[in-house]
Amino acid sequence: MSAPVNPIKPSAARWLLVAVAWTLVGIPLAWGIYRTLRTAVKIF
């Protein structure tokens, strides 16, 4: 069993990278959900 590794708190630049990565996958997903919602509202 190895000793626990203590992580360093991520820097602001790392969080910016996280925001960019999530935006890159979030935009197409949000567009897909929006398109699906437009079809789904026809039931109401």
Next chain:
Amino acid sequence: MAGLLAKERIIAGPSFNRWLVPPAALAIHLSIGMAYGFSVFWLPLSRAIGITQPAPEDWKISTLGVMYSLFFFFLGASAAVFGRWVEREGPRKAGVVAAFCWGGGFFISALGVYLHQIWLLWIGSGVIGGCGLGLGYISPVSTLIKWFPDRRGMATGMAIMGFGGGAMIGSPLADILMRHYATPTSVGVWETFVTMGAIYFVAMLCGGFGYRLPAEGWRPVGWSPPAQQSGMITTRQVHVSRAWRTPQFWLLFTVLWMNVSAGIGVIGMASPMLQEVFGGRLIGVAGALKDLVGDQRAQVATIGAGFAALLSLFNIAGRIFWASLSDYLGRKHTYFVFFALGIILYSFAPSAGSIGSVALFVGIFCIILTMYGGGFATIPAYIADLFGTRFVGAIHGRILLAWSAAGILGPTLVNKLREYQLARGVPAAQAYNTTMYILAGLLVIGFFANLAVRPVAEQYYMTDAELEAERRLAHEAGGPSR
């Protein structure tokens, strides 16, 4: 290139932010999730030669539909066969190979459409692409569980939500591209395949290269494993070659098989059931579906399409919701909710139809679909809890064969039962009732399988010497990268 993909090259440094891993996993799952949306190509492909209407030499939609069987057979088979390789070689190599298979499958299919050779589509997207589905699907599972030991369910739920959402992006995108490329001599499908293959190839490569593995012994800031472990969450490891000999493996297989079979059965019949049960009431006129005229039927069909879209939204929402909730409820309790609530809702759906409440009927199916998606998303964490995190991807790959089995059981049960009842003179609107009760029966089997799940027996766990030998085999001597 081989060195760039090596497992030891992707060990993260101490300042790495673990929240970068889920978007990498999502990039892959959103790409391969387009498998669900392939039917958007069937109609244009059925008139690839005739262009405006099908020519005699054009492909039949039933011939094109073979693609779905190939997808889900090769997804399950490749996940089962290559799961061990994925664990050994790491997620980056698996992600990159998946990108070549899935993107490459589109290119081969484009050639198949261009030359009008159906076997090239089957081999390209069906077989090679299907292997890309399996590799891509399991590639992030154990990585995410290692990065999020405090929220295993939520982490895998995020990735598997992407698989459910892939068709939401891919289907409208394919539609836009086909319109763009269509000419008087082409329906625009082969050009669309090339474009989408390129997009998916790049997105999946980005995902694969975005994967990092935590260093041995890494823990999230401020988190330490609970001092008193629950009996249902082990800190030890079961080898994949031993896991399938445990009763727990087959119980989880049954749990997934029953949950997915019932869900697939419902997905296939929900929209036609809504239209046939409520008929003219959906548009405020009296009469059954068969009594409606052309324009009224079209309006009802539009509502049916809206219902199908609504269900797909609840399917993906359920993946993240239930998987995240399972971190608090526990995996076994979460599946208890799926089965107990599922039995009630499946059994009550015909009554909602007979009392004429559209809202109640729609609400029941929406909740059912969240539990269908939730079943997929929660199973990796359940496996990790019982068998340990070391081989979770490989064991998950083998358990995914339950998905292939469900792909046969669910639709066959629904279609055969319906045909049998219609042949006996049961009215179309009522022919669904017995089917719903039978599907509830599948959930009863799943309920008892889940009830029987206990911690794995001592004899199946790996010894320290076996673990050490496995680490050496899996090239785990490398230092951290950035």
